[in-house]
Amino acid sequence: MPTKKIKSPQQIWEYGSSTLVHFTERIFFTLGVLVARNPWKTITVTWCFMLLSCIGLMKFYIEKNPMKLWVPPDSDFYYDTNWYIDKFQTNFRLQNVIITADDVLDPKVLQIIMNITRELNSLQISYQNKNYSILDLCYAVPIVDIYGANSETKSAESTAVMDSANKNSTNRDDDFKDPNLWIGDMFYCSFIENFNSVCLQHNIVDLWKNDINLIHNTTKYDIVRKVNQITKNPVTGHPMNYTKLLGGIEHDETGDIVSAKSIMLTWFTLVNMSAVDINEVGNLVGTEDWVSIPLAMWELKFIELMHSFSQNLTDINLYYEAGRSFADISGEAMFKEIDKLFLGIILMFLYIQFALSRFNWLEIRLTLGSVGLLCIGMAYITTVSWCSIFGISFGPVHSSLPFLLMGLGIDDMFVMYASWKNLSESESKKSLPIRVGLMLEHAGVSIVITSFTDIVALLIGAITILPSLKSFCIYAAVGVFFIFCYSVTFYVAIFTLDIRRIQDNRNGILFCYKHSKDISISKKETIFHRLLTKFYQNVIFTSAGRTLIILFVLVMTGFSTSALFQLEQRFDPKWFIPDDTYYKDYLNTYDNYYPDEGYLSMVFLGEMNYHYEFPNLYKIAHELRNQSYIDNILSWIDSFHRYVLRNFNRDLMNVTSVTSEEFDQFLSKFLYSSVGGQFQLNFRFAEPLRCGFPTSNITASSMQFKFQRFNGPEEYIPAMNHVKNIVKSTSISTGDGYRSVWSKVFANWVTDEIIATEVERNIELALLCVMVCTIILITNLQMCFWIFLCVLITIVNVLGWMQRWGMTVDIVCCIGLELAIGLCVDYAAHIGHTFLVTADGDRTTRAMKTVTSIGTAVLLGGGSTFLSLSILSMSKTYTFQSFFKIFLLVIVFGLFNGLLFLPVVLSLVGPAAYRSQKESKITSESIELNGKQQIEEKPTDDG
DSSP: OOOOOOOSSHHHHHHHHHHHHHHHHHHHHHHHHHHHHHHHHHHHHHHHHOOOOOOGGOOBOOOOOGGGGGGTTTSSHHHHHHHHHHHHOOOEEEEEEEEEOOOOSSSSHHHHHHHHHHHHHTOOOOEEEEOOHHHBOOOEHHHHHHOOOSSSSSHHHHHHHHHTTTTTTTGGGGGOGGGGGGGOOHHHHHHHHHOOEEEEEOOGGGGGGTOOHHHTOOOOEEEEEHHHHHOTTTOOOOOOOOOGGGEEEEETTTEEEOSSEEEEEEEEEEEGGOOOHHHHHOOSOOOOSSOOHHHHHHHHEEEEEEEEHHHOSSSSSEEEETTTTHHHHHHHHHHHHHHHHHHHHHHHHHHHHHHHSSSSSOOOOOHHHHHHHHHHHHHHHHHHHHHHHOOOOGGGGGGGGGHHHHHHHHHHHHHHHHHHOOOOEEEEEEGGGHHHHHHHHHHHHHHHHHHHHHHHHHHHHHHHHHHHHHHHHHHOOOOOOOOHIIIIIIIHHHHHHHHHHHTTTOOSTTTTTTTOOOOOOSSSOHHHHHHHOOOOOOOOTTTTHHHHHHHHHHHHHHHHHHHTOOOOOOGGGGGGTTTTHHHHHHHHHHHHTTTOOOOOEEEEEEEHHHHOOOOOOOHHHHHHTTTTTEEEEOHHHHHHHHHHHHHHHHOOOGGGGGGGHHHHHHHHHHHTSSSTTGGGGEEESSSSSOOTTHHHEEEEEEEEEEEEEOSSSSHHHHHHHHHHHHHHHHHOOTTOOEEEEEEHHHHHHHHHHHHHHHHHHHHHHHHHHHHHHHHHHHHHHHHHHHHHHHHHHHHHHHHHHHHHHOOBBSHHHHHHHHHHHHHHHHHHHHHHHHHOOOOSSSSHHHHHHHHHHEEEEEHHHHHHHHHHGGGGGGOOOOHHHHHHHHHHHHHHHHHHHHIIHHHHHHHHOOOOOOSSSHHHHHHHHHHHHHHHHHHHHHHOOOO
């Protein structure tokens, strides 16, 4: 008989589609029969594989370096931070205290500040048989005033430097006069070298040189007068504006400060960044900064001391932060929620029992419920092991991975159980291996579609340039893969043994006990199934129901689309800090009393001919000063230029008027003067700086400024890029030419700069790949379109309601959305695939059979995901709260579109089935015959 000719592309596509589906079903049928024939061997092999995989845990590595977690490795911030560590090596770390009262300029408050200072100075810790105090750990600065800054009037030098930060400065040249030049280098340097460095602190008690007797005898008038008039630190001789320490200020008619509601105290401690191993001192959430172990221990004592003061003070409030506060609180908030994982496991176990068990002694499915969760645990352990083998580090957001895998993993179990219950009457009479094979044949294709699309969507997220997100997406993709593997092997093996137990009339709790009387197995539909059937018959598939569903989708999608365009890109690290913590109290107080305090930033300059490039450097400082969003520029370039002009009558802007040797000599004198002494810390030289000797080659330098407060990324991202452009566009022709702008806050800003683009790109690519995957696996173009539309509508609704819920686009939401795409595919894909394999009846009949057969499993799967993540709703951690909100939206809209909108559409315009009812019956009989032959040829592993 001649072969039937294929005449059209449509017939070719339908033939290929049917062939691929039948081939996939055959694979799963064969796997199901093989596992059911050898359940104990399957269990042994899977456990041996998991245990062997645990060897990879020897390479398990938790990344704690924030630079390798949250910062794109190809960003300027990443490079500049490493340059800063390499060139400057040291940095300071702040310990802050804010005191509030009706008037902090009262003598009683001053005495309390003195008591706090004394207690802090006596605070010691022991590490490796050595005691450390603030004197050993502080950031020391040189004393540059040999006369002892004892003046209570405005010092000319300090005034000049302080005013130089003012954009409208009109300083006189006399302000930069250096009287020390009259003494002579030898005499002057002999005094300077005899002065010890002192700890840098911003503390009002320095006005009395920390003399407790003077402080006890001072009056309110003395305090106000000193704060208003003294602008040089009496201890160090460095310029100091003490009014900046005050908040809630009240002025008199002359503009002088007469009272204040708050005062800030700051102690600067030293960190040798080049000597710190961040993986030794970092925390598990990657929020700890560079710190030495002794300093970290001392900060812990500092927190305890300040807590004691805050509890014992009356009529005065004390708020505090240590350098480790953000890391401690954010880390504790993240990991103290881990106990909710165990509560989630218990709730999930009870949920599975309710969904799968029946009210008789045989059909209590304790085994299946436990094994379903055990599969997830095995997949998690295997995932961590294999990712460790390939050198993929474990990050802080990975702590949410078990919640995700619980939600995704239980879905497969419900689909297989639904396929088992939906076996036809003739199929139910076959031998157990055949029935298990048929179950996996029906469920396997649906499971592989959802698992494969989940994996692809997650791997798309792994192309991000954000290291932590990349690692998490890889872990999640591998986790979904191993859940799939264990579900179709280990779980099916246990399922087979559980069916044997029921056939042997053994108790569902005490497996060894065999009931003497036969217990009838419930064959009735559950109340839930009957209610679902009536709901679809009497509500959804009516003309009014269809109209309402489609109208609701159109209205909700329009509403969400309008909200989508209002979704903001914003992130604040303070969101990681729970409200009921001492650190959040400090941050709120700081924002209240110091709302105008900006973000400390620095301009980095590398090795170059500073003498020759001085005009260009001056141009950088001048242009920065002209920017409206920049304050408090503390530039050695301006001060050095005025210093040389006043004291030596030489203009550094005219390169030919000063030789290189003179430039080095002038710079040395400047850095040891009361005007320029504070800038010593802004330089790194090829050789140590020495008083009375010219400076050696400058290897690096910096100057400081502050960004003003911004309202959001629409302001600070352009400001950051503009400042970088000012610095980098200036022509530098000597040395390495390195110059850049750096600020600690840039770590967040550079992420904000790319996160919106990352989210948009990843969502678009994930949707595209989901479409391609469904085309490959489902092979029906019309069904692929409807599944894609359901996923797209779900994502639009999620993004729109995120905006209505007050959420913003940030790195946490980016992770959640990456996972959401894979999750919302599952609901529509199960329905779509089942509709295509349901061959008999018209569209409405097929849609009805689809939702009543697989719809229950989909709904139970969505409920399991919601239950596993609902525990997160009780969390006070921003990360878990965000995950809960996003997944709640995904579940609600995903289930609605998958269980209501898609069946309605399919009942109206759905595609034809893969094969006709007759073809389905012939193929099934052929499979059964082949299966029987396989069983007869080889016995099972238990004989």
